[in-house]
Amino acid sequence: MTIHSVQTSYKVEVAAEKTADSTPSSLGAATSSYLLDAIFGTDATPSTAPSKDDIQNTEDAVDVINLLCEILELAKEGSGDIPDLGNRLLAILRKDPAKMQEVLGNGLYNLAAHIAKDAGHLNYQDILNRFNAKNAGPNLIAGYLDSNKTTINYLLSHMGGPGSSGLPDFDAASQKFLGDMTMILLTLSTTATDSFSSSIADEFFGFMNASFGGDVLANLLMMNAKEHTRNAADAKSLYNRLVLSLQIAEPNAPAIVKDLISDVEKHPYQDNIDPADIAYALEQARKAANNFFGE
């Protein structure tokens, strides 16, 4: 959550009495909008849509960041799929190197380029060192997300509403974007070591939860579990990390965690995953939540 401040001091006054049948005033609407924008930076939906170039650049940048996160995850597991991801990363960076450098910023572009170039022979520790050197990776990503928040939020808020069953009502491109953002936030919130990065993750989790609800967040996880995992252990790991990320990002998260667990139980997208493993993951998540909140 981004909060702004200023050096001023003010006198407290008591609010006016509320009238029983009053209707919201134009002034009230405008004031809420100004305050949300100035204090929380939640000008999430611009009055005019970003240009097609802005949207394409944002989607490419999110692809780059997501691939970086996936490489980090696979490296951790000692997977042999890293060179393939490195090639996909290079392909995006090479579409228009100058533009990508401008969009991502030098730091993030260089980090992506170095990891992509050497992806074939770096082990987890090498990648982690590059990604986390002086906490650079998470902060560069957080900086990117923050400075492009308006366009990203625009994309998130224009993806079409989920129906009662959640994700299946999103189109494929929207599902991919939501899935990428979820993966990025998971990685960011579990690798970042400073409050700035986690506050960015918090803000986006909060936005996604408020916009799409806990069931969609849960379904996003299951979608990622199906797309990105090779076995049930990966699914469990993802689930655990989502719950823990929510706990870290949202100190007062019991309700969210409980809703999430409940929604996953109702809609366990377990086509490719053993139901017994989902049950195990849910139990672990419950234990984690109880342990964390001391319930």
Added chain:
Amino acid sequence: MEEKIEKLEELYKEINELTPDKMDMVVSESIHTFEQILEKLNEGTKEEKEAAMQHAKRLKSQLEKQADDAMQALKISKDELNAYASDKKNFSEEEWAALSKAREELSSYREHIDETRSVEELKEENEKPKKKRAKSAKWLAV
């Protein structure tokens, strides 16, 4: 602090019945309170930081709820709210004057913070050695 938050929450609950003469007070009180929240977030103990985050969330939720109610009543979408709030035609002269003043005040406030918390500065901050959060201890064995 709790008392201040409750007062501001009350002000936000009534924001949709706001009159121009009360506007300056709402904006001023908001800025002042968030200044204190930010101070706690930056310099407080772990408990104070968590409490400050909860205070900010409560106020944000209240503001968002009021904004949602107003959007419904005015039959405008989230997309249209910013444009609506920036169009003089939607307000009386007195309201517009109050809004302009508020916008100016909030704009200076935001500029001040943007200057002091630029990404570059944050990067510089990260050059300093930091303690890692002990998150891994909470990870579950899978």
